[in-house]
Amino acid sequence: MRMSARNQLKGKIVDIKEGAVNSKVTIELAGGQLVTSIITIDSVKELGLEVGKEAFAIIKASNVMIGVED
Numbered sequence: 410m411r412m413s414a415r416n417q418l419k420g421k422i423v424d425i426k427e428g429a430v431n432s433k434v435t436i437e438l439a440g441g442q443l444v445t446s447i448i449t450i451d452s453v454k455e456l457g458l459e460v461g462k463e464a465f466a467i468i469k470a471s472n473v474m475i476g477v478e479d
Contacts (some may be wrong), residue, residue: 416468
């Protein structure tokens with residue numbers, strides 16, 4: 410797989426929660442961190458995603474916001 414996004418985080422799918430239109434897919438990275446994405450149910454099916462399967466969280470963003478509590 411080659412693409413322009415530089416933030417490609419490999420991990421294992423640990424949870425898929427299906428809603429009415431979208432699914433919430435959670436990937437556990439090697440260090441134990443969790444990355445969650447909301448994608449369509451059709452995408453989950455087309456990619457053959459299931460718990461235990463390896464996958465990549467691919468992050469492409471032109472802006473990253475940082476905040477702190479008051």
